[in-house]
Amino acid sequence: MVESGVRYLDIGEAEAGQRLDNFLLRVMKGVPRSHIYKILRSGEVRVNKGRVKAQYHLTTGDQVRLPPLRQAEPSPSPTVTAKLADDLRARILYEDERVLVLDKPSGLAVHGGSGIAWGVIEALRALRPDIRELELVHRLDRETSGCLLLSKRRSALRQLHAEIREGGMQKRYLVLAAGAWRGGEQRVDLPLRKNTLRSGERIVCVDKGMGKAAATRFSPLQRFANCTLLEAELESGRTHQIRVHLQAIGHPVLGDEKYGDPDANAALRETGLRRLFLHASLLCFTHPGDQRVLRVEAPLSANLQVLLEDLARRDGRQGGQTLAAS
Template identity: 65%
Template sequence: MAENGVRQWQVTDAEAGQRLDNFLLRVMKGVPRSHIYKILRSGEVRVNKGRARPHYHLAEGDVLRLPPVRVAAPSDPAVLPAYLQGQLEAAVLYEDSHLLVLDKPSGLAVHGGSGLSWGVIEALRQLRPDARELELVHRLDRDTSGCLIFSKKRSALRALHEALRAGLMEKRYLVLAAGDWQGEARSVRLALRKNTLQSGERMVRVDPVEGKAAHTHFLPLERFRGAVLLQADLDTGRTHQIRVHLQAIGHAVAGDEKYGDAAFNQRLRALGLRRLFLHAALVAFRHPQDGRPMRIEAPLPADLQAILTPLRKESAG
């Protein structure tokens, strides 16, 4: 183990646009992810002499204080299993020199850590070693499948982050929810507050006082007995937004062990559901290089399609 001293780091134009936590994981190679978040929570990392959240996006000229850290001796990265290499290559929906869009499989975290040798980003960096600036543009929960965007250039990352902030990126999900849906389309505007438990688990609650604005449009696509297939369009991208908004209006997401309905989940498990029924079905945005419209879709996976068949039979009976 080696001890590094305090460093001052001025963010360059090429580094701007990255999330602070992702930047630290890059420049503090060998430091465990859990320790990165610990020094962020404690305020040991400073941005322009002040505290900053992990999701803060760096700006050119920002001055970072990086504290002394104990760095593990370098070791060979975990080798990506052949089955996962094939699975991810087959899941690429779109790719060019600026970006890549993946149909992320359910059960695969976007980042490694917590006992995982790799997540999607680490896996893709092994598969695309020449894409030295490969970064996540946004995130999906581990159990959520579907469209996940990666940038291959800093300029693309900045442009796509700006589109997200300006509400110029369309993100559409398919979700199976409990209950009998009344009426047609419904918009939910409930502020959400994220808390991190001592265990590191993230929990989100509706909080009209301290929460951040969150807005979801829901449209019923197919109704079943005691369940509904919904299209969900996000105006904001808060953590667990769809899951908590549906819980709040009495329509928990199928297979949701954190915010869901235990009896409904048991019913769906009997039909074969083994995970969260939440799928990022579409992303639409302007290409960061030339502005051409991009519309990329990921079909509903076979395991989720298979759940709808018995629901249709139940409802018809």
Template identity: 65%
Template sequence: MVDTGVRQRQVSGEEAGQRLDNFLLRVLKGVPRSHIYKILRSGEVRVNGGRARPHYHLAEGDTLRLPPVRVAAPNETVRLPDSLARSLEQAILYEDNYVLVLDKPSGLAVHGGSGLRWGAIEALRLLRPAAAGLELVHRLDRDTSGCLILSKRRSALRALHEAFREGGVEKHYLVLVAGRWGRDAREVTLALRKNTLQSGERVVRVDAAGKAAHTTFVPVEAFATATLLRAELDTGRTHQIRVHLQAIGYPVAGDDKYGDAAFNRSLQGLGLKRLFLHAAHVTFRHPGSGESLRVEAPLPEDLAAVLARLREGGTTP
């Protein structure tokens, strides 16, 4: 690690369009994610002389002030564990010169930090060192598995961000909930607001003063005490599916934040050890060819096994 002084950096056209926090995570190699957010909150990072929020999208010509930090030395070798490298290579669902779609495993955060050395983006950058523009297009919760889109060019990142803003990306999830749902689809349009508890834990609540959120739920399969649903997201708020389902009385299986403890215990007896929420497929217009691209992630074996036991009528007291 080496110490840097105060630096000024101008955003190039190739770098434009990405979020400020993602940019800093890439250029300040070796700096913990928590420290990057600390220098953003404190105003030590300046954009065109003023403070900027982590989600600010950089524009060509922006001037950044970067404070003194300890970064990885240029010749410092960072090696990805072989087991993680193999598992991620096998989890790539689609890849070309513009985009990469990963079947993100449950338990892998999209970013490192907060005690995690590796997140999906850091690991994939080591696997694809020639892809200088590799960036997350969106995020998935750490416990959620399934389709995660990354861009490999700045132009692709800008195009996909615009597609997300304009509703041009179709995202479908499979989610197991407590209770019998019935036959009809339901639309939930409850606004959501993020809150931080005194402990520092982040939670999301239904709040009319929060941000608009829209989810459509479609029943797929019914069991004695649970229902498998397809969730279609029209917005992408933090914990949206989990909080919407909690609010209407159908908590997600394995959810230790918003779920039902007794229901979770019953499914532990059937082998469920994590959140039953899986990003099953995404459809979007390819940023290079302009053609529609659909990518599917099969249901992981551990979740499929739980469904098989439910079909057999498996229950616990």
């Protein structure tokens, strides 16, 4: 462990626009996320000598006071194997001088922490050291695959975060849900509250009293005997939102070990499902440079596509009962 004294950090143009908690998570490497939020709540972190909330957006000229801390030794950069490097390169769906969109594989975390030494962002930084300001614009659960947006410039990150806050970024997912879906499109509007268990595990539940607003639109795409392929469009971006909303209405995501149905998961495991069936299929956003609208899509992986074809054959309907997306 390394012990540091009080530090004062001056915010320049490169850091301006970031939320304070995200800034601290980046500069306080090795400090548990829970401890960072604890020192924010207690007022040990100050901005311009005053107490501020985690959601405060930094501005040029701000001075941030960090209290004395014991931090873990900085983790060495991950060793990116040739196989992983080739896989990550092949998964780049779009890239220019400001943004990069990756088709994240299931099973790879987006960043290190909570017992995970490193994730996508650390691997890409090791693989592409020339990109000095590479940052995650948003996050995906470890077991979720698909479109993951990263910024290559701090100015781009600020603009993209602003677009997310204003609800301008479109995110669509493909999800296989347990049970027979009745009717067409359904909007689920249920507030969600996030808790952290003593073990450090994050758990989210519907809480109409203390939860934060969250809404998801679900549209059926393909019906099978005991499950339904849905397209989910986020109207908000809460942790585990799709998974908890589907659990709440009785159609949990198949392959979900946290919020799912154990019996339904076991039945699909025999068919070949070895992961969470949740895939970020589409991302639509305004380019932070020339302001054009970018639409990036990630196809389903071969194993998930094969699973759908097998389900259709089992139902005796070649191609399943395909429905038009709304």
